[in-house]
Amino acid sequence: MAVTIGLVAQLIEKLAPKFWAEEWDNVGLLVGAGSTPVKRILIALDGTLEVIAEAKEFGAQLIVAHHPIMFRPLKNLRSDNPAARLPLSLLDNQIGYYAAHTNLDQSSLSSSLSLGKILGLQEMKLLEEQPADNSFNRQCQSADVNEGTRGYGVIGYLDHKARLGTLWGQFLDQLSKSKLYARPYDLTGIRLAGAAEKEIRKVAIVNGSGSRFVPKALFKGADLLITGDADHHAVLDALEGGMAIGDLGHFLSEAPMLQSLYQYLTSEKSLQGIEIKVSEVNSSPWQ
Numbered sequence: 001m002a003v004t005i006g007l008v009a010q011l012i013e014k015l016a017p018k019f020w021a022e023e024w025d026n027v028g029l030l031v032g033a034g035s036t037p038v039k040r041i042l043i044a045l046d047g048t049l050e051v052i053a054e055a056k057e058f059g060a061q062l063i064v065a066h067h068p069i070m071f072r073p074l075k076n077l078r079s080d081n082p083a084a085r086l087p088l089s090l091l092d093n094q095i096g097y098y099a100a101h102t103n104l105d106q107s108s109l110s111s112s113l114s115l116g117k118i119l120g121l122q123e124m125k126l127l128e129e130q131p132a133d134n135s136f137n138r139q140c141q142s143a144d145v146n147e148g149t150r151g152y153g154v155i156g157y158l159d160h161k162a163r164l165g166t167l168w169g170q171f172l173d174q175l176s177k178s179k180l181y182a183r184p185y186d187l188t189g190i191r192l193a194g195a196a197e198k199e200i201r202k203v204a205i206v207n208g209s210g211s212r213f214v215p216k217a218l219f220k221g222a223d224l225l226i227t228g229d230a231d232h233h234a235v236l237d238a239l240e241g242g243m244a245i246g247d248l249g250h251f252l253s254e255a256p257m258l259q260s261l262y263q264y265l266t267s268e269k270s271l272q273g274i275e276i277k278v279s280e281v282n283s284s285p286w287q
């Protein structure tokens, strides 16, 4: 049976059902048709013109991305409208676009979970649990987080107390050597707020824009919150509450999901023979 875009969507939604996505989000198949046969798939964090060009070069029929395009309603399909250029280019090149965003964040493929494993967090739990549902009970593949739960971020304990400065240095070193990323990325843009001597035991991690989780992480007693896009006021609130913040930048905090998606899709029997790759051009826009 030929692999179609619809089948790939089904496989992703087994782990990250669309109904988990936030109301404001825009997930699922955004461009293309479920019946289109697929031979090659490109995985990326963002849909950019460069990523679409790469997909074309690769001969992909589908881009699987974390961030949605057409996030705000489009009022025209003019080629001089930057927001319309992406869907127009996808249509021109007959490439489908599938986005798994806040539903993927809450799944067993989330970057927060992967980063927590690299840190060796013990007793890891979800930072913000969402109501349980039966589909997750059936599909949950993570032994680290209780079955029947889904949600954003993780929180857990280091196996030993560590000073912030030392821990952060070791963590970045582990990150650069880990297999969390499909390829080596420039670690530019990583920031740390907190005293180097601060003692760290409990760590919360939220991939992507994690500022809104500062109160939750403080409430749960985290000594350090590792996230992607911590804004100025969130950092001040964290420090005021006695919690340090490590900001990996949005891209690096979420790129482990590309690798998780790659591993998941390449291990699927029904996709054997399909060529899948993680984008080589998609990276942090910061230099």
Ligand SMILES: [Zn+2]
Residues within 6 Å of the ligand: 066, 067, 208, 209, 250, 254
């Ligand atoms: Zn994101």
